[in-house]
Amino acid sequence: MIRFKWTAFAFALAASLLGAAGDALAQGTIKIAYTDPLSGPFAQVGDQNLQQFKYIIDWINGRGGALGKKFELVAFDNKSQPSDALLALKSATDQNIPIIMQCSGSNIAAALIEAVDKHNERNPDNRIIYVNCGAVATELTNEKCSYWHYRMDAHVGMKAETMVRALPKDVTKVYLLNQDYLFGQSVERDVKAFLAKLRPDVKVVGDELIPLGKVKDFSPYVTKIKASGAQALLTGNWGPDMTLLIKAGMDAGLDIRYYTMYAHLGGGATAIGPAGNGKVRSVMAFHENIAVETGKTDTEGWTKQFRTQHKFDFYAAGFRTIFEFLQAAINKAGSTDPTKIAAALEGLTITDMLGYQVTLRKDDHQILSEYFVGVFTKGVKYDSEGTGLGWKTEVTVPAKDLDQPNTCKMKRPS
Amino acid sequence: MELLLVSLLNGLVYGMLLFMLASGLTLIFSMMGVLNFAHASIYMLGAYFAYDVSRHIGFWPALVVAPVLCGGLGALIEMYGLRRVHRNGHIAELLFTFGLAFIIEKAVQMIWGLLPVPYRVPAALDHTLFHVYGTNFPAYRGFMLLVSALMFLAIWLMLTRTRMGLVIQAALTHPEMVGALGHNVPRVFTTVFAGGCALAGLAGVIGGNYLVTEPSMAFTMGPIVFVVVVFGGLGSLAGCFIASLIMGFVQTFAVVLEYSLADALAAIGIKVSDATALGEVLTIPLPRIGALLPFVMLILILLFRPRGLMGTRDT
Numbered sequence: 001m002i003r004f005k006w007t008a009f010a011f012a013l014a015a016s017l018l019g020a021a022g023d024a025l026a027q028g029t030i031k032i033a034y035t036d037p038l039s040g041p042f043a044q045v046g047d048q049n050l051q052q053f054k055y056i057i058d059w060i061n062g063r064g065g066a067l068g069k070k071f072e073l074v075a076f077d078n079k080s081q082p083s084d085a086l087l088a089l090k091s092a093t094d095q096n097i098p099i100i101m102q103c104s105g106s107n108i109a110a111a112l113i114e115a116v117d118k119h120n121e122r123n124p125d126n127r128i129i130y131v132n133c134g135a136v137a138t139e140l141t142n143e144k145c146s147y148w149h150y151r152m153d154a155h156v157g158m159k160a161e162t163m164v165r166a167l168p169k170d171v172t173k174v175y176l177l178n179q180d181y182l183f184g185q186s187v188e189r190d191v192k193a194f195l196a197k198l199r200p201d202v203k204v205v206g207d208e209l210i211p212l213g214k215v216k217d218f219s220p221y222v223t224k225i226k227a228s229g230a231q232a233l234l235t236g237n238w239g240p241d242m243t244l245l246i247k248a249g250m251d252a253g254l255d256i257r258y259y260t261m262y263a264h265l266g267g268g269a270t271a272i273g274p275a276g277n278g279k280v281r282s283v284m285a286f287h288e289n290i291a292v293e294t295g296k297t298d299t300e301g302w303t304k305q306f307r308t309q310h311k312f313d314f315y316a317a318g319f320r321t322i323f324e325f326l327q328a329a330i331n332k333a334g335s336t337d338p339t340k341i342a343a344a345l346e347g348l349t350i351t352d353m354l355g356y357q358v359t360l361r362k363d364d365h366q367i368l369s370e371y372f373v374g375v376f377t378k379g380v381k382y383d384s385e386g387t388g389l390g391w392k393t394e395v396t397v398p399a400k401d402l403d404q405p406n407t408c409k410m411k412r413p414s
Numbered sequence: 415m416e417l418l419l420v421s422l423l424n425g426l427v428y429g430m431l432l433f434m435l436a437s438g439l440t441l442i443f444s445m446m447g448v449l450n451f452a453h454a455s456i457y458m459l460g461a462y463f464a465y466d467v468s469r470h471i472g473f474w475p476a477l478v479v480a481p482v483l484c485g486g487l488g489a490l491i492e493m494y495g496l497r498r499v500h501r502n503g504h505i506a507e508l509l510f511t512f513g514l515a516f517i518i519e520k521a522v523q524m525i526w527g528l529l530p531v532p533y534r535v536p537a538a539l540d541h542t543l544f545h546v547y548g549t550n551f552p553a554y555r556g557f558m559l560l561v562s563a564l565m566f567l568a569i570w571l572m573l574t575r576t577r578m579g580l581v582i583q584a585a586l587t588h589p590e591m592v593g594a595l596g597h598n599v600p601r602v603f604t605t606v607f608a609g610g611c612a613l614a615g616l617a618g619v620i621g622g623n624y625l626v627t628e629p630s631m632a633f634t635m636g637p638i639v640f641v642v643v644v645f646g647g648l649g650s651l652a653g654c655f656i657a658s659l660i661m662g663f664v665q666t667f668a669v670v671l672e673y674s675l676a677d678a679l680a681a682i683g684i685k686v687s688d689a690t691a692l693g694e695v696l697t698i699p700l701p702r703i704g705a706l707l708p709f710v711m712l713i714l715i716l717l718f719r720p721r722g723l724m725g726t727r728d729t
Contacts, residue, residue, distance in 0.1 A: 041630040044528040180702060214705040216625050216634055219424040220669035226549055227417055240634075243530060243626055253542065253550035270532050271626065311529065386532075 029072040030065065030336055032131075032326075033092035033100040035085050038077035041213045042239045045104050048266045049133070050075055052316040055306050060323045066330035071323065080104070080213070082111035089115055093128055098338045099326070103134030103153075104238075106183035110140060113149045120148050120413075127338040129345075133322060137186040141364040145408035148338075150345060150365045152322045156183065156236070158371065158402040159283045160190035163234060163259050164198050166281065166373040166395045171257065173205045175230035177221065179241055180209040187236035187261070205230050213241060218248035226254060238262035243271035250275050257281065264374060264391055266312045269384035272376055277389060280376040286317030287374050287391035288382040290354060299353045304382070313384050321352045321369070325360065339413070356399065364408035368399045416547035421666050423546065427555045429662020430562035431624070433655055434617035435635065436642040437569060438610030440654040443643055445585050445606050447504055448496065451511040454636035455518035456611045460484045460618025461627045462526055465533035473536035481615040488611025492604045515632065523629045530628035558620050565616065566655065573651070582606060587649050587726050641712045647722025657723055661708050668704030 034053060036046035053073055061070040074097065076088035085108045092100050102112055112130050120127045132140065132151040136159065141151050154162075167174070176191060178184035188207065195202050206228040208221065215221075225233060233256050237245055242262050249256065250273060263272065263282040272280050288307065291300035303314040325348060330336060333344035347362040358369040374391035376384075383390040439453045460480050467476035491514065499510045534540075535554045543553040573579040585592045585602055593599040625631065638661065646657030675696045676686040686696045715722060 041634060043523070043630065044530070044628065047528045209702050211702070211705045214634070216631075217424070217428050217665070219428075220421060220666045223417060223420045223424065223549065224670050240530075240626060240628065240630070247626060251550075251552055267530050267626075267628075270530060273534075311527070 029070050030330070031072050031074050031095065031097045033074050033076060033088065033095075033097045035076040035078045035088035035100065035102050036104050037080040038075065040079050042080050042104060044266055045239050046077070048312060049103055049316065049319070051310055052306070052314060052319055055309075055314075056316075056320045056323055059302070059320075060327060063327075066327045067334070067336070069336070071326075078102075078108060080108070082108045085112055086115050089119070089128070093119060093123070093126060096126060097128065098336055098341065099129045099131055101131045101133050101322070103132070106135040106137035106140060106186070107181050109135030109137070110144055110182060113140065113144055113146045116148050117146050124339075124413075127342075129338045129342055131322060131326075133319060135183070137183045138190055139182070139186060141366040142407045145364050145406075145410055147365070147410050147412050148342060150360060150367075152325070152367050153285065153318050154369065154371055154402060155366060156186045157190045157194075157404050159236075159261050160187060161194050161198070161402065161404070162283045162371050162373060162395070162397050163261070164191065164194040165397065166259065166283075167199060167202065167232060171231045172201055173203050173228070173230045174232045174234050175206040175208070175225045175228055175256075176204060177206075177208040177210065177225070177233060177235045177237065177245065179212045179237055181212050184209060184212070184236055191234055210237075210241065213239065215241065216244065218245045219252060221245070222248045222252045222254055225249075225256065226252070230256060232257040232259055234259045236261045238265065239267075243267045246276070246280065247271045247273075259283075263376070264315055264384075266315075266385075269313075269376070269387050269389070272387075272389075274387060274389060276376055278375060278377050281373055281394065282376075282391070283371065283373055284315070284391070285369065285371060286315060286354070287372070287393070288313050288315075289374075289380045289391055290372065290393055292381045293393055294354065296354060302353070307382070311385070313382065313390075317353060318367075318369075321350070321358055321367075324350050324352070325358075358399070361406075363410065364406045365410075366406065368403055370399050371397045371402060373397075417670055420546050420549050421670050422663075423551060423555075425663040425666035426659070427558055427624075427662075428666060429659040430559055431617060431621050432638065432642055432661055433658035434562050434565060434620065435614055435639045436646070436654050436658050437566070437651060438613035438617075439639055439643050440646065440648070440651060441582075441606050442610040444587075444649045445582070445589060446496075446507075446603055448507045448511065449504075449640075450607075450610070451508065451636070452491070452514040452518060453511075453610070453614055454632040454639060455515045456484050456488065456614040457618040457621070457635060458522060458627075458629070458632040459487070459518060460615030461533060461622025461631065462522060462531070462618075463615070464619040464622055465526075465531050465627055468533070468536070473538075477616075477619055480619045481612040484615025484618070485608040485612030489604055489608035491611075492607040496607070497600065497603075515636075519629055519632060526629070528629060530626045533623045533627040535623045554624065558624065561616070561620055565613065569613075569651065578602075578605070638708055641708045644712060645715050645722055647725025649726040650722070650724040653722055653724030661711075664707050664711070665704060668707050669701045671700050674699045 036049055037043055038046040057071045057073055065071055078085040078088055109132055116130045130149045134153050136153055136155045138155045138157040176188055178187045258280040260282045263280050264284045264287055288303050306314040328350055329341050329344040333340040345360055349357055349359045352358045356370045360367055372393050373395040375394045376389055377392050378389050380390035380392050435457055442450050463480040463483050464476040467479050499506045539554045539557050541553050542550040543556045544551050573583055581597050581602055642657045642661050646653035679686050686693055
């Protein structure tokens with residue numbers, strides 16, 4: 001009899017919880033689903049993103065959220081697998097969540113774009129918007145573009161152009177090393193294209209694609225890079241592929257300039273270490289010393305508060321821009337209906353926390369914002385990960401210079 | 415020539431690190447038939463223990479303390495975990511160690527966090543030992559080679575010259591008979607398991623600052639170690655040694671040799687381009703699939719010689 005009572009109690013509890021999770025908007029919060037690797041080799045990337053999102057959401061809720069409702073993040077671990085990301089999407093749509101965000105893995109992004117398109121076509125009364133916070137393969141807003149996909153980070157084409165522009169005149173031999181999947185291949189193609197266009201004097205002496213997240217020992221690659229005589233290493237590697245590569249290069253005493261896209265993310269500073277003073281550059285949307293350099297004291301104070309609470313520096317200014325866009329779009333649309341939010345988002349312009357004008361392009365839903373190249377060096381106000389060195393801006397590229405043409409043929413809903 | 419020499423050295427260092435890990439697993443697998451999925455997790459724990467100890471006391475004490483801690487943990491796992499699960503058969507033991515691997519990974523994430531920890535090479539070894547055609551050969555790598563060579567020597571001496579070693583050797587190939595002869599087989603098992611874990615811990619101390627120390631290092635290192643154990647063969651430490659070196663060289667040289675199957679075919683006169691059937695597969699250069707080669711070798715050895723290179727027992 002006791003067993004029966006407990007079962008009934010458990011059922012009642014479960015039913016009430018399910019009922020509560022039913023309509024995401026009934027409780028007065030705007031739920032945002034977020035899926036990224038929260039376990040496995042890329043777990044630290046997902047976890048750091050999560051911590052920064054939480055900080056940003058607390059801040060924006062403190063400023064009233066949107067339409068008087070607070071934002072709420074619902075996180076799903078996708079273990080770096082497209083299949084798990086699609087499960088997360090299903091969970092999100094089951095709970096009528098209007099927006100899903102994802103940042104890490106262009107292969108996952110491509111799967112999500114397709115799945116979201118299909119879902120929105122078949123379920124016009126339960127649509128979902130896919131906000132892409134970091135999957136940057138150029139194809140996603142060109143060949144694979146979609147009305148329901150909004151990319152909130154500069155894509156590979158823009159980052160590659162920034163990287164090539166930052167190459168000094170005396171560098172004439174470069175080595176390309178990237179991860180062997182959609183994103184890395186995108187980097188390889190775009191860097192070569194921009195080198196041919198902007199720096200025809202530069203020769204690509206080596207071009208490597210490595211399996212994603214599998215290589216532990218980069219010393220053989222370092223040997224090859226050295227043998228090629230390259231003066232600069234251009235790489236889009238992220239996560240352990242980035243930290244291990246740089247570490248191996250530093251250990252072997254490789255005398256080369258590193259141009260990366262993600263060395264400023266978590267783990268990078270630790271991998272570079274003090275030995276890398278002045279050698280490593282990264283193409284980035286933000287680092288904590290930009291606010292110092294441009295005199296934006298309120299932004300400086302805001303990111304400083306984050307780093308005193310956490311063991312790593314704040315790098316995701318783009319995430320705050322996402323929520324500022326969402327806040328503006330929801331307020332403009334006057335509703336949390338995804339169809340109305342989507343219409344309000346495209347073409348929207350806001351001012352970001354560094355004081356720059358940022359636009360969401362209408363024809364391909366790609367964000368247009370300023371971009372920077374930072375060098376890892378001594379003598380900056382905010383150091384990274386307790387190493388004593390930090391990022392200093394070397395090159396600033398204004399948004400209008402990155403307004404590249406696109407091949408998107410967007411199908412708009414009627 | 416330069417490429418060959420540097421790659422030989424790199425492959426040797428990586429191979430010896432694999433050997434340190436695989437030797438413990440071979441002993442455990444050969445004797446107890448337990449495929450210890452948690453072996454790479456103990457390796458990870460060794461690295462984390464060494465990081466903590468070296469922060470408070472120093473690297474040299476950590477070299478002793480961390481393996482001892484891992485050995486102690488191994489003994490506890492064996493006595494209170496495996497011994498109870500043993501009576502349910504091999505599958506149960508396998509699942510137990512599999513679950514243990516996940517628990518250890520989560521525990522590490524909870525205690526030390528998800529970021530890689532700054533476990534660095536000690537300052538005394540953080541210089542260049544010698545130059546090879548302009549590339550630095552760090553002193554720390556020389557130290558790694560030294561430790562793994564000493565370890566191999568120590569294991570070999572213990573197995574062949576001590577009484578306990580003789581019992582272990584016998585139990586490697588004929589465990590039931592050893593039990594029938596009246597030796598305390600459970601105690602031998604605990605000793606071997608603890609010893610294997612201590613070896614994994616030592617590999618962690620050495621390898622943790624050579625590679626990055628992070629919570630996923632167990633699951634990235636684990637599969638290669640299994641390949642080495644199966645490739646080398648059960649019951650044979652020498653086979654394990656040779657297999658580790660082969661794997662180390664294969665993975666290192668695969669990166670530097672820019673050939674593909676198409677090149678091999680061209681050598682016998684068949685021209686392959688992107689347009690020919692299977693052209694895309696045949697023109698893949700070796701470096702792109704380098705990380706998969708150990709697993710290809712695993713499949714081949716299981717097909718053609720299941721007992722491994724120098725195995726003295728069937729799997």
